Amino acid sequence: MRLAAIFLAASSLVGIGAAQAADPVPVKIGVLNDQSGLYADLGGQGSVWAAKKAVEDFGAAAKGLKVDVIFADHQNKADVGTSIARQWYDIDGVDMIVDTPNSGVALAVSGVTKEKNKVFINSGAATSDLTGKACTPNTVHWTYDTWALANGTGKAIVKNGGDTWFFLTADYAFGHALERDTSKVVTENGGKVVGSVKVPLNNADFSSFLLQAQSSKAKIVGLANAGGDTINSIKQASEYGIVDGGQKLAGLLIFLTDVHSLGLKTAQGLNLTGAWYWDQTDANRKFADEFAKANGGKRPTMVQAGVYSGVLHYLKAVEALKSAKDGAAVVAEMKKLPTDDPLFGKGEVRIDGRHIHPMFLYEVKKPSESKGPWDYYTLKATIPANEAFRPLSESDCPLVKKG
Amino acid sequence: MFELLGIPPQALFGQLLLGLINGAFYAMLSLGLAVIFGLLNVINFAHGAQYMMGAFGAWMLLNYLGIPFWGALVLSPIIVAIIGMVIERVLLRRLYSLDHLYGLLLTFGLALIIEGLFRRQYGSSGLPYNNPLPGGTNLGFMFLPNYRAFVVVASLVVCLVTWFVIERTKLGSYLRAATERPDLVQAFGIDVPRMITLTYGFGVGLAALAGVLAAPAYQVSPTMGSNLIIVVFAVVVIGGMGSIMGAIVTGFGLGVVEGLTKVFYPEASSTVIFVIMAIVLMVKPAGLFGTAK
Secondary structure, three states, X not given: OHHHHHHHHHHHHHHHHHHHHHOOEEEEEEEEEOOOOOOOOOOHHHHHHHHHHHHHHHOOHHXXXXXXXXXXXXXXXXXXXXXXXXXXXXXXXOOEEEEOOOHHHHHHHHHHHHHOOOEEEEOOOOOHHHHOOOOOOOEEEOOOOHXXXXXXXXXXXXXXXXXXXXXXXXXXXXXXXXXXXXXXXXHHOOOEEEEEEEEOOOOOOOHHHHHHHHHOOOOEEEEEOOHHHHHHHHHHHHHOOOOOOOOEEEEOOOOHHHHHHHOHHHHOOOEEEEOOOOOOOHHHHHHHHHHHHHOOOOOOOHHHHHHHHHHHHHHHHHHHHOOOOOHHHHHHHHHHOOEEEOOOEEEEEOOOOEEEOOEEEEEEOOXXXXXXXXXXXXEEEEEXXXXXXXXXXXXXXXXXHHO | OOOOOOOOHHHHHHHHHHHHHHHHHHHHHHHHHHHHHHHHOOOOOOHHHHHHHHHHHHHXXXXXXXXXXXXXXXXXXXXXXXXXXXXXXXXXXXXXXXXXXXXXXXXXXXXXXXXXXXXXXXXOOOEOOOOOOOOXXXXXXXXXXXXXXXXXXXXXXXXXXXXXXXXXXXXXXXXXXXXXXXXXXXXXXXXXXXHHHHHHHHHHHHHHHHHHHHOOOOXXXXXXXXXXXXXXXXXXXXXXXXXXXXXXXXXXXXXXXXXXXXHHOHHHOOOHHHHHHHHHHXXXXXXXXXXXX
């Protein structure tokens, strides 16, 4: 009886194995981001749409892949993010996690991903540590990072005479990394950092910190924060007459949705560094139009565009390997294949997991220059791909030293 | 000269003033909570959502009907108060005979629903609302925006008038009596249920008024209330549940404490109020101005 049961079990296993070989390769993608808090507009459901769109445009079904896209809200908490990631990897059979803004959560999820040998494609988080000292063979950082932001905005401002800086820094992994990377750029270009203040995340009232910045007499007030914090600090800086008093604001990380939320009257003239803007090329505009149709007229942010582009490249690698199971192998394949898609153009994924592409310096338009909602940026300069990101020679990523 | 470690005295004055401005919002919100708790015995967790509705009300009045800030300052609280009274009539009223916990759960659930609806419609990063009083005065030690000065004065006036009405007028004495012995007050021919509805409406209106005042200073966003409400609850606990004067004084006082923390140790500014709350609860569990029942 027992022997019969074993035989039965064994034969059914064989049966499943045979069936799978004939079936399409299953791939499960989890979009893990902020669905309800201060970063929900720049990623949120828009990123889920972008991931699904990438699957559709890739033509996954015709290429023998059966792709599922699911999503969850990490609430900007590292513990929530890691427990979702563990559940997805262990129980729900997720092969790849994408997006994940909030550097604190991203670093934690990157660790879990390596432990489980899956794939993590980050678009939303900023910390350059993801491809620096915390790099792993399973993580790819797609859209931007603090080094690139500092290198873009920081360098441009110091060269234009903004040589003394005071930082308002969001008090977590992201803010610290952004302040560190920007300070380095400022001092390397002959500027000086005269002070900084660490502000708790999700702070509504910046008056006290702005007053400290004001009395520092620094020419530039650097905003090493993001989302709602950036919006509130810019809004209140105009109330406290920071700009009228001769100091300039440098928003180091400003998303399209932040500008939309501030309104051009308050945001005009800000310089910012970005990886992608919807009204820059025909391909971008086409993507943005489809995005707007599905998302109540909103235009996509660079984070959402990055999710699309990252998922597309991931699927190419899975198609080549015919399996999504070995995460490190998929990422190695992603590094081997050159990247090429309608939104980010041609590029590569470097040994440290950094996706390399050009970055852009934009200026926010005056209300009179804008044709209407979402027409916000003028392109000021292009930072070529080979200068946009931290060179490997400066990298503290262990993968680079071994290579 | 700016000093990095020591704070020059003029900067200190500036921070004290900023603390008062910040405290003005705490005071108005905790006052509304205290009034509702004092008279209805309901812990109104929807207070933050009602504050947010006040701010959105101002935005909608401006963008859909073209009514400027000063009109919204009156209209938006009235509209939100009416919504509040409908909620009281239809939902809250059924829970008065039950434990406090049910009122808390109901209002908490309502807050989540209201926030979710606004987020669905307007997104999470918020909407712009322009400052109705641009410009400011240089006080020598700091630049005081006109609008912030207005906020402090307005909220002080509102708080004191509320305190006066409840503690020093006949209407207030009815209200207080109805809390103690609703059956007796009813026997004297006073419509207690209507009084309770109006009181809830008034408390909600105060939250909405704070919301309208916040719209030009902070971003009008669906989460603006939930970020603030936890702090405001701490303020109410420190002041003593149900104490009107306690809510006002602690509101302003804790605003100042938080403001000073932002100078001396900014990293702790989001937690300092909770540390104080823990200490007060240990030393005087009924709160600084509360009386143990």
